[in-house]
Amino acid sequence: MKVNKVTTNLRSILYALPLTVIGTSAIANESTEARNVERIEVTGSRIKRIGELSPSPVTVITGDSLVEAGVVNVADLLHKMPSTLVGLSPETSNNFIFASGLNTTDLRGLGESRTLVLVNGRRFVAGAPGSSAVDLNNIPTAIIERVEITTGGASAVYGSDAVAGVVNIITKKSYDGVTVDLSTSRPSQKGGEEEYASFTFGSSAGKASFISNLSFARQKQISFMDRDFLRDAPIVVRNTSNIIGEPAQIFWGLGRQVRPGFTNTGSFVSNGKRYTFDASGKVREQILGEELPTLPSGHKDYLGGEGYNFAEVSFMRTPLDRINFVSNMNYELSNAHQLTMEVNYSRTKAYGESSPAFLGFSLKADNAFLSPEAAELVRNANEDASVSVGYLANDFGNRQYFQERTLARFALGLEGEISENWNYQTYITSGHVQADSIWKGEMFEQRFYQAVDAIKNSDGEIVCRDATARANGCVPLNVFGRELYDQRAYDWVSTDAIRRSSIQQHVAGISVSGDILELPAGWLSSALSAEYRKEIASTLPDPAMRSGQLFNNKSDPLYGKFDVSELSAEFSVPLISDIVLAKNVTLEVAGRYMDYSVTGSDTAWKLGLNWEVYDDLRVRLNKSKSVRAPNIGELFNPPGQTFRRLVDPCAVSSRAGLNETYRQNILNNCAAQGIPEDFEPTADWFSSTRPGFIIGNTELSNEVAKDITVGFVFTPSTVKGLSLTMDYWAFDMSDVINRFQGPDVVNYCYQSSSLDNPFCPLIERDPETFDIINYFEKPINSALSKTAGVDTELNYRFDTDIGAFGFRMISTYLQTRKFNATGFAEDEVDNTGEQLRPRWKHRFITDYSFGNLSAALTVNHRSASVLSNRWTPNQNNFNDVPSYTTFDLTSRYRYSDALELRLGLLNMFDKTPPRRPFMYNQGGAYDMIGQRLTVGISYDF
Structure with a gap:
């Protein structure tokens, strides 16, 4: 043959x-x-x-x-x-x-x-x-x-x-x-x-x-805990020397970095101290490890102690x-x-596989699941008698994407x-x-917030505070301990999802x-x-x-x-x-x-x-x-709504910060769209993030x-x-x-030499107020x-x-x-x-x-x-590979x-x-x- x-x-x-x-x-x-x-x-x-x-x-x-x-x-x-x-x-x-x-x-x-x-x-x-x-x-x-x-x-x-x-x-x-x-x-x-x-x-x-x-x-x-070079990871902190010319960020050393703001039973701060709950629900001071210098993000993390341990919830292979x-x-x-x-x-x-869901919510002193000691700590935390709680949902398991x-x-x-x-x-x-x-370890986020906000009704029963949520079947969820919740509450909040x-x-x-x-x-x-x-x-x-x-x-x-x-x-x-x-x-x-x-x-x-x-x-x-x-x-990617904070280069209040290289282009393009020279967006536009859409683009060329x-x-x-x-x-x-995000779409539209560019068609303005009312994050x-x-x-x-x-x-x-x-x-x-x-x-x-x-x-x-x-020397001290x-x-x-x-x-x-x-x-x-x-x-x- x-x-x-x-x-x-x-x-x-x-x-x-x-x-x-x-x-x-x-x-x-x-x-x-x-x-x-x-x-x-x-x-x-x-x-x-x-x-x-x-x-x-x-x-x-x-x-x-x-x-x-x-x-x-x-x-x-x-x-x-x-x-x-x-x-x-x-x-x-x-x-x-x-x-x-x-x-x-x-x-x-x-x-x-x-x-x-x-x-x-x-x-x-x-x-x-x-x-x-x-x-x-x-x-x-x-x-x-x-x-x-x-x-x-x-x-x-x-x-x-x-x-x-x-x-x-x-x-x-x-x-x-x-x-x-x-x-x-x-x-x-x-x-x-x-x-x-x-x-x-x-x-x-x-x-x-x-x-x-x-x-x-x-x-x-392979999880991060399976490899010594992943368990003790490099840590980057701010440089506090304030010496001109030194890098702003420095390689501090190796260790197991823990963020204390999230624990398996909830973490909160009252009167300068951080508290959490033991497995039975009893409030106590949170065990913290060695305090690290301030991170570039501004957070204060620790080596060891209780909290969100990055190595324990990270996976390599x-x-x-x-x-x-x-x-x-x-x-x-x-x-x-x-x-x-x-x-x-x-x-x-x-x-x-990734970490369990990590959520932040407001906890009020009258929460029905709090012991008198915990309620007192919350009540004395501030004038609102409430605290912000960081919760790592370990009881729901790691999020797994099969x-x-x-x-x-x-x-x-x-x-x-x-x-x-x-x-x-x-x-x-x-x-x-x-x-x-198939998603495992997922939860209905809004249901979770409604379920943990529990109070006692006139009959002394623990119920969800939100009456609408109760009518929809909300069952109060106790996360201030380990596995203290009612199974019905867990079932109402947790879910698997399929695509x-x-x-x-x-x-x-x-x-x-x-x-x-x-x-x-x-x-x-x-x-x-x-x-x-x-x-x-x-x-x-x-x-x-x-x-x-x-x-x-x-x-x-x-x-x-x-x-x-x-x-x-x-x-x-x-x-x-x-x-x-x-x-x-x-x-x-x-x-x-x-x-x-x-x-x-x-x-x-x-x-x-x-x-x-x-x-x-x-x-x-x-x-x-x-x-x-x-x-x-x-x-053909379907539209998905997103929200971005925009700066309108056509606004009078933005002119002082315009890129000088493109200043004239911006002014010309704004005028070409008929936007008045004294234009200023409405107060409502300034006060909120603006909606837009992430979407495919059938107008793409090869x-x-x-x-x-x-x-x-x-x-x-x-x-x-x-x-x-x-x-x-x-x-x-x-x-x-x-593909570009909304703020970049707006900037590049007006920085171009004319309105005939691929960015301007992705922006919509109100014909009367001239506010940007929509933008599209399309591939172009x-x-x-x-x-x-x-x-x-x-x-x-x-x-x-x-x-x-x-x-x-x-x-x-x-x-x-x-x-x-x-x-x-x-x-x-x-x-x-x-x-x-x-x-x-x-x-x-x-x-x-x-x-x-x-x-x-x-x-x-x-x-x-x-x-x-x-890279420049004043950025960090770890650029060389x-x-x-x-x-x-x-x-x-x-x-x-x-x-x-x-x-x-x-x-x-x-x-x-x-x-x-x-x-x-x-x-x-x-x-x-x-x-x-x-x-x-x-x-x-």
Whole structure:
């Protein structure tokens, strides 16, 4: 079967192609002799090629390298690549209510929505409603043949979302036999344990072949109390020295910070002393720890004692369970045509966890639940005979956000040969994700305030003070102790909430590829394709969430859809062949036309030049225009009311504080709207926060990126096994989608050179009073972004009498990362060399193999950086971020033809994040699990 022939010869193809290949000893043992192989499609191009220079820089991660890295989720390895940032991960998503447990990747740090993830060259359904980012949890590692990563300029070939590049996950197509794989990971500190079990089976008989995999993976939670570097956290306090030039904030030290204003039974102050209640409800002085200097917020916190202990109610890693089933089937209709089918089913369960609800309420001295001693303290606190109470609702439990996501996807394809030089592919895919969220530990906030405000009626019964609340069923709630409440009161106040959501994606496509005519320098090749895609997303929150009755959680329903029709053409034009300093020169051209139902039509293009100077040196140049269409969330997010305090720049009372740079613009724009020169908002407007709406924007247009890549591949024939690849890349993006809060919307509207700007349409004024009566916090195409850098990879591999050795250094240097949210010059922010975007990131792999034994030592390094480039010495004394390096040692031993054993030690030296403010808990930059032992076994039947 042709598909098996391609699969069998894949590793030799990877050696023939000048690509960045992430692999280890398994590839080293393969012969690199040239073999006759069929044309294959390399990511970054739809044109099938045989062993020629890839038109774009492509990094290849083999399935073997995933196993040897000791990971069971492809996201875990992608997050460590120098060219990527973490999009979402279990270490970064705990506090994202609807996103906990998601695993997404972010090429070049341009945003996960600008990274296109494909499976076998086809789009994959998104992981969260409203988003376009693919959840990598849904793709089991056991069935991955390789992962191809190309960065930049892929929109002309693949369409929207490929601005930063493409991650193309190629799965195995056939398999003979049965393999059982079991592994576990055990950290040196509790929490974060992992278990993995995989069952792979397949057969190839006659014209039919298939491979199926059923896998289960579990990772456990990590709380701040599970890690010593999180338990005793860095503490920042005000600098009280009052010496000119010294920083306003200083790093005080490490400790367990406690805010005394909230306790499990209520905390209040009377006559300068702080009181709380014991478990039985008896009032007593609150136990306080060591008093800290005043914090930047103005609070006085303590080390230890009773109160809101930050470490006890904080969580680092989201627990995640995954079940995946994948089956790929192939049937050879004839020698020239075959039918393919892919089935994906996965179910993931995760939950985010945060502190119990923390509430503040007014407690009156006549509260029926107070003892005479407590009532006396409240009565003597102030003239109103009341105190403010801070309550941490531990009796209701931590707030937990359970996520259950179920994915089902089906793909059917027909591919084959039209003629000796032409082949075709047709396919349809349909994917559906059902994502349900359940809130535990929630409460009806207003009901809580009504229930704790209890009095005795004329019959001596304890009732809720509010007569309307009583009529609605209010039951008085005693929180001044532990579990003293009536169960009916608990039931009236507490609740679980549910949000159901779904995502649908339907795609149909066809492409043809082949040679058009033979030119003097070679064959003119092309690929033509057409694709139709429809996406739908919806959410239906619990009625209590829609009405905003729950503590700190309000959510409105979402429904949005769009469809897009696309046509693309790609040509590979040989220009020169077999002359001095130009063994081959090929021009690569690609163009795509897209017609979106919401944003209209757009185009993307790409020009590339591949120059093989001689056998050892190849040079490539690519320049392209890419686009990203807004996703469903950006377009159709439902309106949610918000309140902001605004300053009206058109008011006479505001003129003294106007930005002098834009003073004349502001005055001109106010006059152009017909606002009188002596305008002053009404007294009511000044006295309250103003309502507005957070909402999607169906008027959004596509983002545009212009990018360029220039690089070379050097494989000296005089040094066998040595190769050097280097590429310079740059992205210049405009019309980037960004969202602004109400005060910024007002400021930028009037600071612009005219009223013809994207901000002014988001403001509504009363036609008579001219008061701002409404504003919309919509996403708009206002931002600019510039990113540039250099990728380098150095490989050297050689054999000796005592085994084979391999060395590989993969590096990314970030030259520029600038972002401007508005287009105003002073709003440009330079993020180059900040913590998440250090100047240098390296991944160095040394591997060794001898007989049945192989081992690999991997070093991951991030260079020293800073928290902020806008830092000045008078701000704080903790801006510098030290470099960070981890070491992983993994090994494999083939005990027999059937049995393989694996052993690894990840983060060998238990490297922790920097113990500094805003660094110690950054899961997107550092290893939060710590040193861990991995053990695995694989058996082939």
